[in-house]
Amino acid sequence: MKGLWIPGAMPVELILVEVFALILFLAGNYFLKKIYGRGVSKFFQGVLLILAAYIIFKFIIFPPIPAALLITYMGLITLVVFLLLSTTDESWEEFKDPIIKTLEGRTKGFKTARTITFALLPVLAGLGTYNFMKPNFQEPIELRTVHPAPPASIQVHNKEMVLQEAKSPFRVDENGKYEENVENKYLKANPYEDNGVPYLKSIREGGEIFFQNCHFCHGDNLNGAGMFAFAFNPIPANFTDPGTIAQLQETFVFWRVSKGGIGLPREGFPWASAMPPWEKHLTTEEMWKVVEFEYWHTGYYPRTWE
Numbered sequence: 001m002k003g004l005w006i007p008g009a010m011p012v013e014l015i016l017v018e019v020f021a022l023i024l025f026l027a028g029n030y031f032l033k034k035i036y037g038r039g040v041s042k043f044f045q046g047v048l049l050i051l052a053a054y055i056i057f058k059f060i061i062f063p064p065i066p067a068a069l070l071i072t073y074m075g076l077i078t079l080v081v082f083l084l085l086s087t088t089d090e091s092w093e094e095f096k097d098p099i100i101k102t103l104e105g106r107t108k109g110f111k112t113a114r115t116i117t118f119a120l121l122p123v124l125a126g127l128g129t130y131n132f133m134k135p136n137f138q139e140p141i142e143l144r145t146v147h148p149a150p151p152a153s154i155q156v157h158n159k160e161m162v163l164q165e166a167k168s169p170f171r172v173d174e175n176g177k178y179e180e181n182v183e184n185k186y187l188k189a190n191p192y193e194d195n196g197v198p199y200l201k202s203i204r205e206g207g208e209i210f211f212q213n214c215h216f217c218h219g220d221n222l223n224g225a226g227m228f229a230f231a232f233n234p235i236p237a238n239f240t241d242p243g244t245i246a247q248l249q250e251t252f253v254f255w256r257v258s259k260g261g262i263g264l265p266r267e268g269f270p271w272a273s274a275m276p277p278w279e280k281h282l283t284t285e286e287m288w289k290v291v292e293f294e295y296w297h298t299g300y301y302p303r304t305w306e
């Protein structure tokens, strides 16, 4: 159903659904008349109208409307249905007829309907009251865990990555070998100097990626004060704060960058973080470079797996 629905085209879709329902009703009415000599009775017309309105408000309108609004709309629709059915005396009589016949139990069929109605009504009312009054034992909303335990491994661009074993491909020395402390040597270096150091080249590229994608939220100085930052709750991470990347393993940070706010486990909610899942826009290498840039710029080291 979702694929058929075009976002933004709700008003048109709604009209189509209503026209379709009307055609269905007219066709049904026509065939009933043809076969039994009379169409849908006024009573069922009213019931059908209310039912159709409920289905449209509850299941078709998108985005969903709040329950309080649904109740208001249904109240109004019911009122309109009564107005419509009581516009002429005949129509009102026809509408009342099955109700009165049921109350009086005129024939065997109506008697059964009466028994069922009178048995069902108190049960439904009872159930409704029970549900309403029932105390709720749900656990209270927990505080959000800012750094939940990461998964053991993740799948990024069809490649499996085991977080405890993976290493940044750009934290390397002059010979391209992984070097945990390479950053130390180049903290004050100028990444724009053409000195052929692979580490500085990835820092330069990581910086470009950062200023094309991340600084709107995480800020020019990586301090979490980007121009859009305060539109979000939680606000974007401040990388200069020792509580963020400085106390995380590099692969943890890579995981957060690639999977974003929606990739957080349950403890990361109920406040949904606005951090985008960057694997949708950046390559694995680009994500590693920007992570590398964040460490270089702040001068922090990633935590290692102990």
Ligand code: HEC
Residues within 6 Å of the ligand: 146, 147, 209, 210, 213, 214, 215, 216, 217, 218, 228, 232, 234, 235, 236, 237, 243, 244, 245, 253, 256, 257, 273, 274, 275, 276, 278, 290, 291
């Ligand atoms: C739409 C705003 C936005 C953009 C753009 C954005 N982020 Fe984020 N980022 C956030 C928010 C919000 C958080 C969540 C803070 C939280 O979950 O506590 C976050 C968290 C993070 C974290 C986790 C920090 C931690 O302590 O767990 C990292 C790493 C990160 N972002 C990196 C990036 C990178 C790299 C980019 C650019 C490629 C980027 N972000 C772009 C909003 C954004």
